Amino acid sequence: MSQNLLDNDEVKQLTGYSRPAKQAQWLSSRGVKHYINANGEVVVPAVALLRPLHESGNTEPDFGALFDGGKKSA
Known part of the structure; x- marks a missing residue:
């Protein structure tokens, strides 16, 4: 594997x-x-193997994390 x-x-x-x-x-x-x-x-970035989306339970990015540090408001 190359570095990336x-x-x-x-x-x-x-x-x-x-x-x-x-x-x-x-x-x-x-x-x-x-x-x-x-x-x-097929090109696979090495970081893609660290945490695939389906394992995290997320199917969409959390853009709110860019603004509030990922804290969910109630």
């Missing part, structure tokens, strides 16, 4: 698939942020 991105072998090992379409499908189904580059390869 998983390499192709790591994406294959993570997903169990060698075809980019299947890799992207597997990652999407688990809420892992990824991109398709100009070569048609």
Whole structure:
């Protein structure tokens, strides 16, 4: 893995698939942020594996956290 991105072998090992379409499908189904580059390869930022959205229970960003430190008002 480069410092910021998983390499192709790591994406294959993570997903169990060698075809980019299947890799992207597997990652999407688990809420892992990824991109398709100009070569048609799946690119996964390393930080995407730290806390996928589906595990946090959030499906949307909390923009309020930018203004109030994430404190929910009652």
